[in-house]
Amino acid sequence: xxxxxxxxxxxxxxxxxxxxxxxxxxxxxxxxxxxxxxxxxxxxxxxxxxxxxxxxxxxxxxxxxxxxxxxxxxxxxxxxxxxxxxxxxxxxxxxxxxxxxxxxxxxxxxxxxxxxxxxxxxxxxxxxxxxxxxxxxxxxxxxxxxxxxxxxxxxxxxxxxxxxxxxxxxxxxxxxxxxxxxxxxxxxxxxxxxxxxxxxxxxxxxxxxxxxxxxxxxxxxxxxxxxxxxxxxxxxxxxxxxxxxxxxxxxxxxxxxxxxxxxxxxxxxxxxxxxxxxxxxxxxxxxxxxxxxxxxxxxxxx
Amino acid sequence: xxxxxxxxxxxxxxxxxxxxxxxxxxxxxxxxxxxxxxxxxxxxxxxxxxxxxxxxxxxxxxxxxxxxxxxxxxxxxxxxxxxxxxxxxxxxxxxxxxxxxxxxxxxxxxxxxxxxxxxxxxxxxxxxxxxxxxxxxxxxxxxxxxxxxxxxxxxxxxxxxxxxxxxxxxxxxxxxxxxxxxxxxxxxxxxxxxxxxxxxxxxxxxxxxxxxxxxxxxxxxxxxxxxxxxxxxxxxxxxxxxxxxxxxxxxxxxxxxxxxxxxxxxxxxxxxxxxxxxxxxxxxxxxxxxxxxxxxxxxxxx
Numbered sequence: 001x002x003x004x005x006x007x008x009x010x011x012x013x014x015x016x017x018x019x020x021x022x023x024x025x026x027x028x029x030x031x032x033x034x035x036x037x038x039x040x041x042x043x044x045x046x047x048x049x050x051x052x053x054x055x056x057x058x059x060x061x062x063x064x065x066x067x068x069x070x071x072x073x074x075x076x077x078x079x080x081x082x083x084x085x086x087x088x089x090x091x092x093x094x095x096x097x098x099x100x101x102x103x104x105x106x107x108x109x110x111x112x113x114x115x116x117x118x119x120x121x122x123x124x125x126x127x128x129x130x131x132x133x134x135x136x137x138x139x140x141x142x143x144x145x146x147x148x149x150x151x152x153x154x155x156x157x158x159x160x161x162x163x164x165x166x167x168x169x170x171x172x173x174x175x176x177x178x179x180x181x182x183x184x185x186x187x188x189x190x191x192x193x194x195x196x197x198x199x200x201x202x203x204x205x206x207x208x209x210x211x212x213x214x215x216x217x218x219x220x221x222x223x224x225x226x227x228x229x230x231x232x233x234x235x236x237x238x239x240x241x242x243x244x245x246x247x248x249x250x251x252x253x254x255x256x257x258x259x260x261x262x263x264x265x266x267x268x269x270x271x272x273x274x275x276x277x278x279x280x281x282x283x284x285x286x287x288x289x290x291x292x293x294x295x296x297x298x299x300x301x302x
Numbered sequence: 303x304x305x306x307x308x309x310x311x312x313x314x315x316x317x318x319x320x321x322x323x324x325x326x327x328x329x330x331x332x333x334x335x336x337x338x339x340x341x342x343x344x345x346x347x348x349x350x351x352x353x354x355x356x357x358x359x360x361x362x363x364x365x366x367x368x369x370x371x372x373x374x375x376x377x378x379x380x381x382x383x384x385x386x387x388x389x390x391x392x393x394x395x396x397x398x399x400x401x402x403x404x405x406x407x408x409x410x411x412x413x414x415x416x417x418x419x420x421x422x423x424x425x426x427x428x429x430x431x432x433x434x435x436x437x438x439x440x441x442x443x444x445x446x447x448x449x450x451x452x453x454x455x456x457x458x459x460x461x462x463x464x465x466x467x468x469x470x471x472x473x474x475x476x477x478x479x480x481x482x483x484x485x486x487x488x489x490x491x492x493x494x495x496x497x498x499x500x501x502x503x504x505x506x507x508x509x510x511x512x513x514x515x516x517x518x519x520x521x522x523x524x525x526x527x528x529x530x531x532x533x534x535x536x537x538x539x540x541x542x543x544x545x546x547x548x549x550x551x552x553x554x555x556x557x558x559x560x561x562x563x564x565x566x567x568x569x570x571x572x573x574x575x576x577x578x579x580x581x582x583x584x585x586x587x588x589x590x591x592x593x594x595x596x597x598x599x600x601x602x603x604x
Contacts, residue, residue, distance in 0.1 A: 010545070010578040012588045066583065069371050072591075243312070276312040281368065286314045289374075 003139050006031075012071040013038030015145075018061070021135060025127040026088035027120060032132065033061040035081040036146065037074040045149040049156040049184075049299040050080040050136075051292075054110060054128065054172075056163030056190075057200070058101045059086050064162070067281035073292030077301045079158075080151040082136065084128050086164070088121040096207075103203050109195070110168030111219050113208035122208055125219075129172050133157065133181070158185035158295040162284050163246070164200070166191025167221065170236070170256075174224035177231075185298030187237040187291045189284045190244055193256040194222040200250050222259040230264035237270050237294045239287045241277025305441050308333075314373040315340030320363070323437060327429040328390035329422060334434065335363040337383040338448065339376040347451040351458035351486075351601040352382040352438075353594075356412060356430065356474075358465030358492075359502070360403045361388050366464070369583035375594030379603045381460075382453045384438065386430050388466070390423040398509075405505050411497070412470030413521050415510035424510055427521075431474050431483070435459065460487035460597040464586050465548070466502070468493025469523065472538070472558075476526035479533075487600030489539035489593045491586045492546055495558040496524040502552050524561040532566035539572050539596045541589045543579025 003019040014037040023030045039045035051074070053064050061083040064070070070081045087093075087108030094117040096104035104118075113122035136153040140146075161169035166188030173186035195201020196216045209215040217223040240253045247253075253271050260266050277283040296302045305321040316339040325332045341347035353376070355366050363385040366372070372383045389395075389410030396419040398406035406420075415424035438455040442448075463471035468490030475488035497503020498518045511517040519525040542555045549555075555573050562568050579585040598604045 009580060009582070009584050010543070010576075010588070011584040015578075016584060067368050069587070071588075241312070274312075276317075278311060280311070282311050282313040282318060285371070286312070286373075 003135070011035065013075040014040060014071065016065055016071070023088070023127055023131060025123040025131045028088040028090045028093060030088065030127070031061050031085050033065045033083040034136065035065070035071055035074055035083075036151070037071075037078055037080060039075070039078040040080065040146045040149045040151065042149065043147045045078060047150050047152050047156070048078050048080060049158065049301070050082055050151050050153045051158045051160060051295050052082045052084070052128070052169075054084065054159070054161030054165030054168040055086050056161070056165050057086070058106050059165075060106065061085055063281065064284070067285060068288055069285045070288055070292065073289055077292060077296035079296065079299060079301065080153070082132070082153065084132060087124065093121045094118060102200050103207055107164065107204065109164060109204040109208060110171065111205070111208050114215065115208060115210045118208050124168075125172070128168065129176055129181070155181065156299060157181075157183055158187075158299055159183045160187040160189070160291055160295070161191070162189040163251070163279065164192055166238070167193065167195055167201075170221040171219045171224065173236070174221060174228045175218070177228045185295045187294055189239050189287065189291070190241060190246070190251055190279055191221075191238060191253065192251055193253050194220060194259075196220045196222070197255070198250045198252065222255050225256065225260045225265040225269075226263055230268055235268045235270055236265075237272075237291060239272045239274055239283075239290070241274050241279065241283045243276050244279040244283070246279055305437070313337065315377040316342060316373065318367055318373070325390070325429055325433060327425040327433045330390040330392045330395060332390065332429070333363050333387050335367045335385040336438065337367070337373055337376055337385075338453070339373075339380055339382060341377070341380040342382065342448045342451045342453065344451065345449045347380060349452050349454050349458070350380050350382060351460065351603070352384055352453050352455045353460045353462060353597050354384045354386070354430070354471075356386065356461070356463030356467030356470040357388050358463070358467050359388070360408050361467075362408065363387050365583065366586070369587060370590055371587045372590055372594065375591055379594060379598035381598065381601060381603065382455070384434070384455065386434060389426065395423045396420060404502050405509055409466065409506065411466060411506040411510060412474065413507070413510050416517065417510060417512045420510050426470075427474070430470065431478055435483070457483065458601060459483075459485055460489075460601055461485045462489040462491070462593055462597070463493070464491040465553070465581065466494055468540070469495065469497055469503075472523040473521045473526065475538070476523060476530045477520070479530045487597045489596055491541055491589065491593070492543060492548070492553055492581055493523075493540060493555065494553055495555050496522060496561075498522045498524070499557070500552045500554065524557050527558065527562045527567040527571075528565055532570055537570045537572055539574075539593060541574045541576055541585075541592070543576050543581065543585045545578050546581040546585070548581055
């Protein structure tokens, strides 16, 4: 398995690559964008880290690539960015029978589905946290791009995301916390923190994972902070706009702070409510500089 | 005449306003976005300048608002941004009979049409360079927004644009050069510099202005640099990507440099060919910081 480079786009000081590859996890062709910062094209940079950005409902890899404006931050600190897709796609991939925007195509919820007919393709957890990093690592070892620098897509990594992708980032970070592939840093924008308890999550978890609550809990950040032990000093950064129409009904970031009380995560989740900001990329792009600095510190770049 | 504030979106340190108003020039309702930087909301800022950004073919005010990322630059230096639409719109506005993307709706070419059926609505020159600035100035005098600061949308202004909008910026800047409303600064991204000689321009000018060459020349930057005298030290900044598919056939920025030879503009047009960049907002956003600094200097902000 390898990647086709569909296009290489000059952006800021580096290049945005639009890649396509056949995924074993999803049994489909998957799109993914990778931004290689200016440092990648400079001989001296060596091995640079990668930040994975998981997008929200209805998004493709293009939304954040065009509107979140990570590129100048990646150039500033010297990390690569990875923008995966939000679900498998293709004619044979089952969609929500109602073709809604919050389930099925572009709404994979970053879980490994167990329920028919979704279990065959909707393996986004394995794809994002296992297959994709390994494939990227391998491909870029021999891609011939760059000037002798490499990206450590596998082991020197951070994760972030927006909305459903903020959930995906928190969930993956906590589930991988004791694994060899531990993310060194995690942040989220307007994250769905407790999918088991809200409409978006109930629909997604129910459809992909069935009705057994134990299957939901292993993905739910509100549960995970209770069962995963913080190593000591790791913190999580979250921003949430107060004018976000989904803030009170779907996202409910305070539930994560509540859940962390009395656990090793108490005081380690830095929730920033930002007055007047909405759910759009106008919000995300406004706080990308703060998240970039946070990840750069945790990745040892500053 | 006044504006309706359709939405106020928190973005970076300021607010993006989506405005709608009835235009006398175009006899239609027009959309325009205005970004008010953080300084506008601080008591001490006083009267801040405005930069007008004219978009390219097929764009609305949203493209640059979402993808050019002027907002952090506006916050850095303290100027407002204005993103006008690219044509009149509406059911009664005549489109290209072929419904092409390079003429008619979203392709107004920033000229005042003289030819039927376009002459009734396609008065984008008067709209952008006269009506819109006056209306904005008046509206924000009494809008009650901000904390005592005002924006000088009328007299302390710069202009820039992309592609067709790069043409619009150059053309408007040079035509207004001796007027009381002289723009203090002009730049362009991948500008169409000599519309009279290329397919996009011939179609646009022919359709809106008819076949008389004298009517084309008063808008064409390549002609204008020969008839408008540089005051002394004014310079124009242009960026052009070398991988832009329209560079060689439509945009041809070298023709402007050629035309300026032997005139008062010789050596005053700073054309930067940037290797590998395309025609997209990945290109525009990469060089917005340089253009912002250029305008900030010319507007006396640094």
